[in-house]
Amino acid sequence: MPVSITTTVTSVKAQQVLPAASLARLQMLEERIAYRYSQDRIDQGLDEHGNEIEVQSGSDSDDNDDDMLSSAAARRMDKAEDPIQFQWLLRTLAKLEECAPPEEEEEDEEEEEEKDNGTKEAHTLKKPTLVMTKEEEEYRSAHERLVNRVSAAMAHLCGRAASGAVTRTWTFKTHPFPKEIQIHDPSFIGGDVGFKTFGSAYLLSKHIAHGHLPQLEPWVADNSTTTVTSNKHDYPRILEIGSGTGLTGFTASMYTPPWAPKVVLSDYHPNVLSTLHENCRRNKLEHRVDIQALDWRHVLNAVEQEQQQQQQQQGENDSNSNSNNNNSDTNNSNGSTTNQQPESESMDIILGAEVVYDHGHAKLVAHVVDRFLKRERRSTHPSDRPAFHLMFPIRPTHTDVIAELDHWMDKLGFVDVREHKEYGREDGETVFLYHWREYVRREHL
Known part of the structure; x- marks a missing residue:
């Protein structure tokens, strides 16, 4: 008989896996991380001393408004905040683990051996199939997406090598x-x-x-x-x-x-x-x-080998042979390498x-x-x-x-x-x- 997954959180809508305040903070953090790696941030003006140029306020231009927002976001992206944000993400991940839906069990078959009058009789026992309601599927999907988002944000805060x-x-x-x-x-x-x-x-x-x-x-x-x-x-x-x-x-x-x-x-x-x-x-x-x-090592090896050949050729006693070999080496130095x-x-x-x-x-x-x-x-x-x-x-x-x-x-x-x-x-x-x-x-x- 089909068995339905029953948990204490199945009645909660997918959007409520985390509180609204936590979702808003996660989204804001993601936007900051995206801006940190963006070309706009890389192009943010620097003066002759390497200090960030502040955007002047008081303009009605939408473009200037966007620049001011970007500049403000850049100031908030002080790397000194990263440990604080990382600890919050770690706690959020722990909360997601607490409210995780049951793991899906794959269908499996196992054999049970019984002896009857000296003979073996194999019986196949089949586990009941898990059936999820639409609400449960939405919750599982939303939970998985949030775990991935939080994990990705943590990786980015660990630096480019981990991102x-x-x-x-x-x-x-x-x-x-x-x-x-x-x-x-x-x-x-x-x-x-x-x-x-x-x-x-x-x-x-x-x-x-x-x-x-x-x-x-x-x-x-x-x-x-x-x-x-x-x-x-x-x-x-x-x-x-x-x-x-x-x-x-x-x-x-x-x-x-x-x-x-x-x-x-x-x-x-x-x-x-x-x-x-x-x-x-x-x-x-x-x-x-x-x-x-x-x-590059092959190039250097080729150069050093040519230099050794030149030294050997210069040490030969036969001046004619020496001259011919030097000409040959000069042509080789202008040819293609390995x-x-x-x-x-x-x-x-x-x-x-x-x-x-x-x-x-x-x-x-x-x-x-x-x-x-x-x-x-x-x-x-x-x-x-x-x-x-x-x-x-x-x-x-x-x-x-x-x-x-x-x-x-x-x-x-x-x-x-x-x-x-x-x-x-x-x-x-x-x-x-x-x-x-x-x-x-x-x-x-």
């Missing part, structure tokens, strides 16, 4: 063609940084979109899809290293004409490469970008957003740039000067890593010609002073 996957639409208000790009940040896997869109990527993307890179300025300024260039090779070839979720590289592909060379996005981790392909499909950029696996990497010394622009964040990265990045950035230039104009554009935050714990980068870039003959600094936010939370560097070869000055 799970997030998909955001980034908008560039460029004139006359504003553009949007949708980027999916998957859940962190083993803490790998390639699964997060860093503040450096967004800042560098904004500069690309607004034509602040001299190598891209002529093309971004006239980004018409109806004007056909007479020479496709006039457009710069672009490589992004350590692409991660791909915001910077995809933005570059959107602000270069469709007939320009494909923008190459690169990373080494298979899961990161999968994310790049997913974001590429989301934005329908398959014909504008080329996604490649690029392991794992189908981009052609050596073929890129006009190399992009890097927060790619130097650990010891050892500085040497690797410097050699990757030296390997793939063009050595020749077409004219003395800055737009024809091959460059490596690097954006990174000033972190007190990483000053030695940046000093190591300066050492290797100088040793390989690169000079920073920009030295630009600006304040920005990391996921709408921590404010950093970001450095934008434009490295060019010393002989191009």
Whole structure:
């Protein structure tokens, strides 16, 4: 016979799983968390000292009213409140556990063995089927949604590493063609940084979109899809290293004409490469970008092997053989490297957003740039000067890593010609002073 679930709360409507005040507080907290990760929050004005610019009141404009509300929400999102909010969510989750509906039992069959005159007779006993009323189904569904909402809010308060996957639409208000790009940040896997869109990527993307890179300025300024260039090779070839979720590289592909060379996005981790392909499909950029696996260690190993070969060749006694071998090595240094990497010394622009964040990265990045950035230039104009554009935050714990980068870039003959600094936010939370560097070869000055 069917058995109905009977609990003390089945007569309560689904909307009353939690008190109205608790539901309102949960909704307000969710809105604050959403704003914390939003582009509006990241774009919230900062002065020259990194302090938040207050929005002036007294305007009748709806837009200004929205800005004021956003600014007020930002002030309320002080991270000092997070422990208080977390404890409230923990208590709320405990209350939800107390009023949880009975767990659904799956139908099961079990056999009972009976002996009768020395023989076994199997009997199948079937448990009664649980039947829920419409009100009970609504309650169970509402309870499950609330548990998920509270759990998600707790995860977000634990930081980006625990908050799970997030998909955001980034908008560039460029004139006359504003553009949007949708980027999916998957859940962190083993803490790998390639699964997060860093503040450096967004800042560098904004500069690309607004034509602040001299190598891209002529093309971004006239980004018409109806004007056909007479020479496709006039457009710069672009490589992004350590692409991660791909915001910077995809933005570059959107602000270069469709007939320009494909923008190459690169990373080494298979899961990161999968994310790049997913974001590429989301934005329908398959014909504008080329996604490649690029392991910086392979590049450095190739360079060191070439250097060893040169040293061995210089030590040979046969001068003719030595000369032939040196010529052969010179040609090899300009060829393609292993794992189908981009052609050596073929890129006009190399992009890097927060790619130097650990010891050892500085040497690797410097050699990757030296390997793939063009050595020749077409004219003395800055737009024809091959460059490596690097954006990174000033972190007190990483000053030695940046000093190591300066050492290797100088040793390989690169000079920073920009030295630009600006304040920005990391996921709408921590404010950093970001450095934008434009490295060019010393002989191009």
